[in-house]
Amino acid sequence: xxxxxxxxxxxxxxxxxxxxxxxxxxxxxxxxxxxxxxxxxxxxxxxxxxxxxxxxxxxxxxxxxxxxxxxxxxxxxxxxxxxxxxxxxxxxxxxxxxxxxxxxxxxxxxxxxxxxxxxxxxxxxxxxxxxxxxxxxxxxxxxxxxxxxxxxxxxxxxxxxxxxxxxxxxxxxxxxxxxxxxxxxxxxxxxxxxxxxxxxxxxxxxxxxxxxxxxxxxxxxxxxxxxxxxxxxxxxxxxxxxxxxxxxxxxxxxxxxxxxxxxxxxxxxxxxxxxxxxxxxxxxxxxxxxxxxxxxxxxxxxxxxxxxxxxxxxxxxxxxxxxxxxxxxxxxxxxxxxxxxxxxxxxxxxxxxxxxxx
Amino acid sequence: xxxxxxxxxxxxxxxxxxxxxxxxxxxxxxxxxxxxxxxxxxxxxxxxxxxxxxxxxxxxxxxxxxxxxxxxxxxxxxxxxxxxxxxxxxxxxxxxxxxxxxxxxxxxxxxxxxxxxxxxxxxxxxxxxxxxxxxxxxxxxxxxxxxxxxxxxxxxxxxxxxxxxxxxxxxxxxxxxxxxxxxxxxxxxxxxxxxxxxxxxxxxxxxxxxxxxxxxxxxxxxxxxxxxxxxxxxxxxxxxxxxxxxxxxxxxxxxxxxxxxxxxxxxxxxxxxxxxxxxxxxxxxxxxxxxxxxxxxxxxxxxxxxxxxxxxxxxxxxxxxxxxxxxxxxxxxxxxxxxxxxxxxxxxxxxxxxxxxx
Numbered sequence: 106x107x108x109x110x111x112x113x114x115x116x117x118x119x120x121x122x123x124x125x126x127x128x129x130x131x132x133x134x135x136x137x138x139x140x141x142x143x144x145x146x147x148x149x150x151x152x153x154x155x156x157x158x159x160x161x162x163x164x165x166x167x168x169x170x171x172x173x174x175x176x177x178x179x180x181x182x183x184x185x186x187x188x189x190x191x192x193x194x195x196x197x198x199x200x201x202x203x204x205x206x207x208x209x210x211x212x213x214x215x216x217x218x219x220x221x222x223x224x225x226x227x228x229x230x231x232x233x234x235x236x237x238x239x240x241x242x243x244x245x246x247x248x249x250x251x252x253x254x255x256x257x258x259x260x261x262x263x264x265x266x267x268x269x270x271x272x273x274x275x276x277x278x279x280x281x282x283x284x285x286x287x288x289x290x291x292x293x294x295x296x297x298x299x300x301x302x303x304x305x306x307x308x309x310x311x312x313x314x315x316x317x318x319x320x321x322x323x324x325x326x327x328x329x330x331x332x333x334x335x336x337x338x339x340x341x342x343x344x345x346x347x348x349x350x351x352x353x354x355x356x357x358x359x360x361x362x363x364x365x366x367x368x369x370x371x372x373x374x375x376x377x378x379x380x381x382x383x384x385x386x387x388x389x390x391x392x393x394x395x396x397x398x399x400x401x402x403x404x405x406x407x408x409x410x411x412x413x414x415x416x417x418x419x420x421x422x423x424x425x426x427x428x429x430x431x432x433x434x435x436x437x438x439x440x441x442x443x444x445x446x447x448x449x450x451x452x453x454x455x456x457x458x459x460x461x462x463x
Numbered sequence: 464x465x466x467x468x469x470x471x472x473x474x475x476x477x478x479x480x481x482x483x484x485x486x487x488x489x490x491x492x493x494x495x496x497x498x499x500x501x502x503x504x505x506x507x508x509x510x511x512x513x514x515x516x517x518x519x520x521x522x523x524x525x526x527x528x529x530x531x532x533x534x535x536x537x538x539x540x541x542x543x544x545x546x547x548x549x550x551x552x553x554x555x556x557x558x559x560x561x562x563x564x565x566x567x568x569x570x571x572x573x574x575x576x577x578x579x580x581x582x583x584x585x586x587x588x589x590x591x592x593x594x595x596x597x598x599x600x601x602x603x604x605x606x607x608x609x610x611x612x613x614x615x616x617x618x619x620x621x622x623x624x625x626x627x628x629x630x631x632x633x634x635x636x637x638x639x640x641x642x643x644x645x646x647x648x649x650x651x652x653x654x655x656x657x658x659x660x661x662x663x664x665x666x667x668x669x670x671x672x673x674x675x676x677x678x679x680x681x682x683x684x685x686x687x688x689x690x691x692x693x694x695x696x697x698x699x700x701x702x703x704x705x706x707x708x709x710x711x712x713x714x715x716x717x718x719x720x721x722x723x724x725x726x727x728x729x730x731x732x733x734x735x736x737x738x739x740x741x742x743x744x745x746x747x748x749x750x751x752x753x754x755x756x757x758x759x760x761x762x763x764x765x766x767x768x769x770x771x772x773x774x775x776x777x778x779x780x781x782x783x784x785x786x787x788x789x790x791x792x793x794x795x796x797x798x799x800x801x802x803x804x805x806x807x808x809x810x811x812x813x814x815x816x817x818x819x820x821x
Contacts, residue, residue: 409796461772
């Protein structure tokens with residue numbers, strides 16, 4: 106599929122008015138586009154830097170129709186948008202990434218199945234779990250611990266629990282609500298890393314270098330890129346990334362999380378069909394950043410360079426940590442990004458800081 | 464003067480809704496601030512990326528009062544704001560750079576006089592011109608050609624004309640309206656360059672490296688920085704810059720244009736009390752960019768690093784050239800900035816492109 110590039114002045118619709126929507130809007134406006142945010146709240150971080158804003162529920166199909174008719178192309182900042190909303194919007198404007206990518210990634214089971222069977226990439230062994238008997242069966246097949254997860258709406262470590270042995274089946278099953286679950290064999294990885302990549306409307310792919318991620322309290326704490334690569338897994342990770350983007354016929358930026366095993370094997374943990382927290386370092390690395398890259402893909406522009414000029418460490422500023430922003434900003438070559446959220450709340454991502462370290 | 468830093472979520476007012484206001488707004492929102500644009504037009508490049516917008520004339524003092532009361536600090540994107548507007552706004556919110564800087568730079572004659580007598584920096588010989596006799600006198604003192612300029616409202620080569628000999632006095636005088644003029648001795652410079660610098664509220668100064676500027680049709684065409692420095696004038700240019708900022712007790716970013724002579728002498732051509740077209744390269748150079756630097760200064764934040772990680776060539780996209788943006792953007796490490804102007808007009812600055820060249 107080859108399309109003409111979206112003309113400057115065109116309107117890019119974004120479902121979701123949070124920090125990812127905000128940074129997408131900022132990138133879009135730098136390229137001369139206008140943005141229209143759709144969010145359930147009227148006053149949002151993204152809406153405050155956008156020309157247009159619709160405040161309505163995701164089941165308000167008339168509002169969605171009006172929103173979509175006012176947009177030249179539509180994207181989203183998070184994957185848990187109801188399918189009905191996407192279907193309605195898609196009647197009136199093109200949506201990237203596609204409804205298919207969104208639909209598949211809604212659900213950990215369909216996502217892992219797709220990755221394994223359609224993209225032919227390595228994922229951890231997994232079973233769909235509806236009953237305690239199925240969980241018991243899974244544990245015996247794995248012959249070791251597993252991670253039990255809700256199939257939908259999990260993020261930042263929410264909706265998952267480690268099951269170490271059969272004794273923990275009952276309580277774990279109960280804690281996650283006991284339905285629509287997935288059991289994944291526990292992977293004793295040596296490192297978590299991610300790849301941010303984009304595919305444009307002509308099928309060209311641009312992959313950023315591997316990003317090493319450190320979590321704290323189940324939330325992303327720091328990302329460093331380009332990350333060291335002692336086991337030389339970079340090429341393989343990029344090959345896997347290409348297979349995934351092609352399998353989806355994907356258009357836009359995707360975040361792919363990997364586990365790296367001690368023997369150099371790679372496992373794809375999960376994907377996010379959108380710009381990704383672990384790609385924020387790209388903003389200050391001397392290459393096209395992930396937000397601009399995403400806008401380029403959906404606007405029908407050629408992708409920019411994903412090759413950073415320097416090494417960057419991104420640190421999330423969570424809750425009160427945003428108060429350090431002024432102090433952090435005193436350091437040379439340290440770049441603060443503040444999301445202008447109304448209230449500081451514990452655990453809330455308030456901003457991030459990118460530091461050039463090499 | 465030491466002030467507490469402006470809290471994220473505070474409102475920064477900007478007089479002027481063009482591309483400089485737009486890029487200031489984008490930098491402000493990255494730091495978590497909100498922006499309020501004041502412009503005579505309702506639909507402006509800066510207004511479209513700002514939360515608040517006032518559309519009113521510059522002599523509407525009630526509108527200015529209401530605007531200023533809604534802002535925590537105020538700045539401007541161009542220097543030709545009527546003094547009465549600045550005075551009114553200044554009653555209700557701090558304004559950076561100060562009304563004094565604006566007032567002096569309104570007028571080429573007061574500016575040059577201030578630079579020579581208060582800042583003690585080298586300027587070209589000049590005379591205030593009210594009559595043809597004064598122009599005739601100036602020509603004879605210079606013993607060579609001069610450039611005759613209107614004292615106010617000149618930009619991009621408008622409002623100036625070269626007078627080569629006494630025969631051209633009459634026509635030149637008539638063409639510029641014949642009053643409130645300044646005659647400057649013609650300077651046969653080998654190069655034009657500029658320095659972008661910022662001074663914060665504690666008097667700290669951050670100077671970017673020298674930027675070499677090439678004009679086309681009297682408009683800035685390209686800027687390259689850090690520029691080569693075969694005559695080793697960089698240190699002297701920075702010392703001059705420091706003297707100017709201190710003399711003004713300046714807060715914010717200033718653009719200073721220099722002539723470099725064949726013997727290594729420097730002449731300050733003019734100053735702009737605002738972010739400057741020749742500083743756009745800073746956006747993609749791996750240092751704090753001029754827009755963020757300006758916001759930092761007026762928000763009471765410490766200045767960021769002005770030391771670029773790489774060499775950048777900025778090229779203005781004038782009129783139809785904006786149509787090349789998509790093609791230009793295909794090159795690796797080329798960054799397009801489009802101002803989302805409503806209409807393409809010949810001679811209009813529509814955007815610019817920054818290219819990392821070293």
